[in-house]
Amino acid sequence: MMKTVTCTAPVNIAVIKYWGKRDETLILPLNDSISFTLSQDEMCAKTTISISPTFKEDKFWLNGKEESLENPRIQNCLKEVRRRASKRKHESGVEGTLNWHIHICSKNNFPTAAGLASSAAGYACLVYALGQVYGIEGDLSSVARQGSGSACRSIYGGLVQWYKGEEDDGTDSVAQSIAPPEHFPDLRVVICVANDGRKKTGSTIGMRRTVLTSRLMQYRIQESVISRTAAMKKAIKEKDWSKFCDLTMADSNEMHAVCQDTSPPCVYMNDTSHTVAALIHQYNDVKTTSGNVNHKVCYTFDAGPNACLFVPGAVVGELLGLLMRAFPPSPTQNTDTYITGIPIQPTDLTRELKSLAEEDGQPTGKLKYLIHTKIGDGPRDLTGSSTSLLDLSTGLPK
Ligand code: DP6
Secondary structure, eight states, X not given: OOEEEEEEEOOEEEEEOOXXXXXXXXTEESSOEEEEEBOTTTSOEEEEXXXXXXXXXXXXXXXXXXXXXXXXXXXXXXXXXXXXHHTTTTSTTHHHHHTSEEEEEEEESSOGGGTOOOHHHHHHHHHHHHHHHXXXXXXXXXXXXXXXXXXXXXXXXXXXXXXXXXXXXXXXXXEEXXXXXXSSTTEEEXXXXXXXXXXXXXXXXXXXXXXXXXXXXXXXXXXXXXXXXXXXXHHHHTTOHHHXXXXXXXXXXXXXXXXXXXXXXXXXXXXXXXHHHHHHHHHHHHHHHTTOGGGOOEEXXXXXXXXXXXXXXXXXXXXXXXXXXXXXXXXXOOHHHHEEESOOOOOOOOHHHHHHHHHTOOOTTSEEEEEEEEBOOOOEEOBTBSOOSBOTTTXXXX
């Protein structure tokens, strides 16, 4: 009688940032945002959901630990999926299954200790799996949005836009694919995981505080982010890589500027983050004076110190060589443990790039490691393969 589904969902990285809400409960943003969905081969969330008439209560396990399902964001997602399912209860047996208890088991395949935002992939995966178990058709991004705003963008692959929407009930605040994963061919992503033990203000609290206290935020919302989003869409449509890079860095810097303008300030980037950003600008100067703007690299930072770099495949080996020289791994690491993800050999540097890396040279261990990945597709249904996180006879974690 038990019904089980297993799904995975990707991480996404915004190039036009979501920062600030107009409705905290429905999670409606103050501006549109645009992101890249990352490959699930390197990073993903995985969720198994079982429903059965024999389960005694709802249960939830996250990264190996049993957790309460009372969290209002999870409850909102569950409520919304069940509401949509009940609309088609006249169909084969849906109605009965809506009263069955549910077991949910989720985990991330990347270390939460890395400080990488896992809530987007996590909520996208939960909502996608709920959609599969109850047979929901149509857009699920507006449900995932109610778990965590940025999660709505992980419902689709490639380049994705989250439209802020105009309606008070949030029905038009949805994500949509704006270009497939291969739109910028052979694009790679390098995530620089910084060593940083400071306690950060979570994004929900941070953005609330920015909306309440920052005057610079008024300028962002009323002017700059609107024109930058339009320019970004044009750069994407025209495949203008150089422009895309400039806009991505400008929007990350503006988000961190409004965070700094918040009272008390929300500080997410650290010295290492700023050194990575400076190194990227210097690298781009070398690339553009040699005439190849298609080899430009750009950075973006979320609510933490890790740089996310978008890198044309032709120069990713060189860039990794540069990062390894400017941020040497700790003595206990080798190239393979320092550069994780898609296997790659960093290339030898020209004399010019060597001296550039050495100018900014840092002591070892400033970066924990690098993740080399690429752009990817949306959530996947793995049901039927042997990868379920719940035992198919008991419905308990394996
Ligand atoms: C800096 O989606 O984590 O990553 O909606 O309150 O859960 P809540 O916030 P969240 O915010 C992410 C903010 C960001 C920028 C972005 O992804 O657009």
